[in-house]
Amino acid sequence: MAIAGLKLTEGLSIHPSTANDQPFLEQLHHSTRTDLQLINGEQEFIDSVIEMQFRAQSSGYGSQFPNAMYFIVEKQQTRIGKVSVDFGPNEVRVIDIAFIPQARNKGFGESVLRALQQASTQVATPLVLTVDSNNLSAKRLYLRLGFVSESIDPPYELMTWYPTEQRLFI
Template identity: 30%
Template sequence: MSISPPSESSPRMAPSRLALRPIRPEDEATLLAIFASTREEERRMLGWPDAAWDAFVRQQFSFQHTQYQSAYAHPSFLLVLCDGEVAGRLYLDRAPRETRVVDIALLPAWRRQGIGRLLMESLAVESDGNGIPLTLHVERNNPILGYYERLGFQVEADKDVYLYLRRPSALGELPALQAFEPCVGTDFLLQRPGGEAAVPLRLADVAIRQRPGTHSGSLTFTGPDFGRPAHDTYVLVHPQLGRFPLFLGPVMGGAAGELLYQAVITRTVPSPEEDP
């Protein structure tokens, strides 16, 4: 992680001044400049001639860029813009079960201005809204570790030089399909956006299909028509299962005055030796 720890006196950037956009092939020179700026301390220590250092940094950037492009299944690689000017990069992997913060790197002119803090806090708010936890790796001696801990990250694995951190979502993760089976016939509350009154849904059926490498199935609820016909992600609350996000919508059928709502869930089953 190439981000300086926030200073208590660092001014917060106004959200309207910051923007994100996906990286493009024509951004390679800009991305190289961002990468090179994170190696300046190393450059001063080594004292190499400019030509030798430039060749080395280009090689290292090419290796890292190629590795990042191929290593993540759900990449969201973004340039950070402030007032339209490039301030740095934000690399994420938005997997179904986690959002991995791959890298944040800011150009020297934009460091210690609260940009990194604003990006991380925005990701935390997003995580609390969609129920997907944040994860990242950080060097164990990096002074930013204390900030991550204050933001809610917890050490999940010790990897010698690096620590693997995870920040659970305040919303909670979607329970396993099997956890819903004892709840058939009980009521859930669907919380609607905008402060509208919650809608009671009764869990009518749980169907589970297990295949090698995946668990899939569906949840079927009955409840009133609450005027949102499209499938969408809602927050559901249950006394035993807690508060969690669920993508569901109406399907054909239902008794008079009621609708059927269905959620289809597919989860990859990690192998026992899979490492975070």
């Protein structure tokens, strides 16, 4: 599945992540871990915990989703986010999607998810993701895009978007 060839709006593009993207991915992860920024401790200790979480997340994704594909999202050739996707035989799974703080709440995530819905429709499989149940803005977006809640295993909720038969022939 050539995700890099999917139609994106907002001047966005997606390309496979490379080793050169590692510093950006580490900074991006750091910016998403506001929960860990609240740890009572020296900044050096907090940074080491966030770095440890990044490594654990990376290896965890690799072992849980060995066929996953990792992409960088760019706007006008500037890196603004990432999306990790597993194209399995029965589903397309969004493993992770994140944007730098300056790119959040601007519709970029919606554009990427709509492109993934296109990919899911092309292969006639559901698009699946997991969201933190407390992340109300993300849940609202997913519901607006047609995702339905399948199950809740606190603190996470499994949501699925099903391509309709009508969408399969468009």
